[in-house]
Amino acid sequence: MMDLELWKITFTLYGVISLLYSTCYCEKAPNYSFMKPATFAPQVSYFDYIIIGGGTAGCGLAATLSKGARVLLLERGGAPYGNKIVEQMSGFGANLGDSNSDNNLATSTAQPFVSEDGVVSARARVLGGGSAVNAGFYSRASPDYVAKAGWAGSLVNESYAWVEKKVAFKPPMLEFQSAFRDGLVEVGVKPYNGFTYDHIEGTKIGGTIFDHNGKRHTAADLLEYATPDSTVVYLFATVHKIMFQTKGQYSKKPRAHGVIFRDSKGGKHKAYVKAGEMNEIIISAGALGSPQLLMLSGIGPKAHLKEKGIQVLVDQPMVGQGMTDNPMNAVMIPSPNPVEISLIQAVGITDFGTYIEAASGTTFANSIIHSIPAAYKTSNNLQDKDQKTQLYDQKAHEFMNSLADGKLYAGLILEKIKGPISSGHLLLKTKNPSDNPSVTFNYFKEKKDLNRCVKGMETIIKVIKSKSFSQFRFSELSIEGLLTTMLNLPLNRCPKPANDTGTFTTLEQFCKDTVMTIWHYHGGCQVGRVVDKDYKVFNVSGLRVIDGSTLYASPGTNPQATVMMLGRYMGRRILQSRIAASK
Numbered sequence: 352m353m354d355l356e357l358w359k360i361t362f363t364l365y366g367v368i369s370l371l372y373s374t375c376y377c378e379k380a381p382n383y384s385f386m387k388p389a390t391f392a393p394q395v396s397y398f399d400y401i402i403i404g405g406g407t408a409g410c411g412l413a414a415t416l417s418k419g420a421r422v423l424l425l426e427r428g429g430a431p432y433g434n435k436i437v438e439q440m441s442g443f444g445a446n447l448g449d450s451n452s453d454n455n456l457a458t459s460t461a462q463p464f465v466s467e468d469g470v471v472s473a474r475a476r477v478l479g480g481g482s483a484v485n486a487g488f489y490s491r492a493s494p495d496y497v498a499k500a501g502w503a504g505s506l507v508n509e510s511y512a513w514v515e516k517k518v519a520f521k522p523p524m525l526e527f528q529s530a531f532r533d534g535l536v537e538v539g540v541k542p543y544n545g546f547t548y549d550h551i552e553g554t555k556i557g558g559t560i561f562d563h564n565g566k567r568h569t570a571a572d573l574l575e576y577a578t579p580d581s582t583v584v585y586l587f588a589t590v591h592k593i594m595f596q597t598k599g600q601y602s603k604k605p606r607a608h609g610v611i612f613r614d615s616k617g618g619k620h621k622a623y624v625k626a627g628e629m630n631e632i633i634i635s636a637g638a639l640g641s642p643q644l645l646m647l648s649g650i651g652p653k654a655h656l657k658e659k660g661i662q663v664l665v666d667q668p669m670v671g672q673g674m675t676d677n678p679m680n681a682v683m684i685p686s687p688n689p690v691e692i693s694l695i696q697a698v699g700i701t702d703f704g705t706y707i708e709a710a711s712g713t714t715f716a717n718s719i720i721h722s723i724p725a726a727y728k729t730s731n732n733l734q735d736k737d738q739k740t741q742l743y744d745q746k747a748h749e750f751m752n753s754l755a756d757g758k759l760y761a762g763l764i765l766e767k768i769k770g771p772i773s774s775g776h777l778l779l780k781t782k783n784p785s786d787n788p789s790v791t792f793n794y795f796k797e798k799k800d801l802n803r804c805v806k807g808m809e810t811i812i813k814v815i816k817s818k819s820f821s822q823f824r825f826s827e828l829s830i831e832g833l834l835t836t837m838l839n840l841p842l843n844r845c846p847k848p849a850n851d852t853g854t855f856t857t858l859e860q861f862c863k864d865t866v867m868t869i870w871h872y873h874g875g876c877q878v879g880r881v882v883d884k885d886y887k888v889f890n891v892s893g894l895r896v897i898d899g900s901t902l903y904a905s906p907g908t909n910p911q912a913t914v915m916m917l918g919r920y921m922g923r924r925i926l927q928s929r930i931a932a933s934k
């Protein structure tokens with residue numbers, strides 16, 4: 352009898368210890384045993400949650416859900432680890448201009464695209480998503496933004512802190528960034544708020560995902576929190592379609608129950624969610640990928656889907672609407688003194704809806720210039736490169752080469768407008784999920800956006816002229832000269848006005864002519880239009896979208912902190928409902 356009691360106690364203890372082990376044991380990046388190329392995937396598999404897109408939102412979401420369920424994370428790109436152009440700050444420009452950007456080879460971590468407006472951009476194709484290719488600036492959304500989104504403040508703060516423990520750092524702030532910061536304060540972007548992740552009006556130093564050794568940490572590092580036994584991550588796994596049950600009880604409201612994905616060799620695999628109302632498919636494929644995948648799966652504007660030969664599951668005209676991108680306008684400033692290589696570190700949060708940031712060395716400028724040929728290569732609608740454009744390209748390369756030679760040092764001061772209000776839409780070009788969809792952002796269509804840009808440019812000009820910034824500016828170079836240089840670089844493919852002379856006229860015209868992207872595009876599956884406040888897709892069950900596509904405005908000065916936070920936040924909420932339902 353005693354022996355049986357002892358055996359029971361030992362057995363119970365063993366059970367508790369293994370449970371603790373399975374819930375607490377985590378693995379360190381990059382040695383994840385649960386991460387494999389999709390060629391290793393079985394033809395059919397079953398999970399509690401299937402997450403499409405191992406990006407900025409998807410990684411933290413997967414790690415969180417793995418604490419209470421079996422999770423499959425499907426990412427179309429490879430791992431960011433060991434890839435120098437991803438991990439080092441100096442690789443930022445090269446990454447965006449990677450010439451291996453052929454859509455179907457998927458060898459570059461940034462897939463270039465050109466919006467129908469003519470603005471050159473890129474979307475991530477790598478585990479970690481945008482956080483693996485971006486400029487690294489880390490800054491939270493304002494409490495006002497959080498309240499408008501309807502998120503619970505305390506869980507939001509916990510979720511930010513969870514993210515920050517792994518991926519956020521204080522930047523070094525060397526000479527150029529310090530002079531820029533002091534210039535902002537000198538011209539009245541006040542008060543100076545020091546180093547903070549919080550969004551506060553005035554000038555501040557924000558966080559960065561580059562650590563003290565200059566190494567990038569990405570959302571993929573959040574998978575360190577995952578429970579290895581409950582997590583599977585397949586790389587080079589491109590999801591082609593979501594499958595739905597439409598018969599019997601699901602005839603009125605189809606239920607998402609599986610996905611079809613292909614590995615790098617074209618092998619076809621199916622993954623299903625196990626039976627049970629709480630099990631779900633979650634799309635976290637980003638602002639371009641999520642609406643694109645919904646449409647490819649039959650959820651979208653009926654006429655457009657029919658035109659593309661896609662069987663309509665749910666006529667949902669709002670899928671792909673509200674595509675919004677924050678225009679970026681910048682001035683490159685050649686410097687008499689050496690500058691450090693820096694991406695974004697200090698920011699001016701003005702009271703008129705413009706955020707002012709800076710980068711130095713040629714890294715950031717390179718990203719703009721070198722991404723143009725890469726984007727050009729993959730863009731269907733720009734085959735007819737005219738003579739004027741060729742001339743622009745040539746000039747730009749000469750200019751960039753002179754910077755790269757080290758003959759000329761330079762910094763870049765840029766502005767991004769809040770919101771913005773102008774927005775556009777997304778449509779499919781093809782039925783291939785690896786191809787870019789067509790996106791229109793309608794930059795500066797709304798006058799308020801243009802006014803904000805003009806005010807931002809006025810502030811940038813004041814900073815360039817400020818005493819604090821004087822060591823990084825040749826005094827003999829006029830502001831007009833600097834602006835004219837920008838006007839002559841091939842910053843975009845937007846149609847030029849008929850009377851364009853390539854010289855500076857007004858700031859309004861400058862904003863339009865030199866519009867670029869700061870890559871903070873969002874929308875396409877917005878809350879209240881495509882998904883409900885729990886991020887569940889309207890008119891179907893078992894399907895959510897959780898990522899930047901659900902947002903109405905870019906959070907804070909820069910979105911990645913909030914997108915990572917959202918993955919964690921929604922993961923916590925979904926698990927809470929799962930636990931409540933099981934009781």
Ligand SMILES: Cc1cc2nc3c(=O)[nH]c(=O)nc-3n(C[C@H](O)[C@H](O)[C@H](O)COP(=O)(O)OP(=O)(O)OC[C@H]3O[C@@H](n4cnc5c(N)ncnc54)[C@H](O)[C@@H]3O)c2cc1C
Pocket residue numbers: 403404405406407408409425426427428447473474475476477478479480481482484485486487488489490588589590591635636637638640641644695784869870871872898899900909910911912914
């Ligand atoms: C060049 C650049 C610079 C930026 N700089 C900053 C910055 O300094 N600070 C900042 O806060 N923000 C910055 N951003 C913006 C920020 O990185 C993005 O807003 C954010 O990463 C978006 O997150 P997401 O989860 O919505 O999408 P993503 O992070 O893009 O994740 C989507 C993931 O889904 C995958 N995917 C897509 N379709 C499929 C499919 N069919 N099958 C499988 N997988 C799929 C993609 O490969 C990707 O990994 C920058 C972005 C870029 C591109």
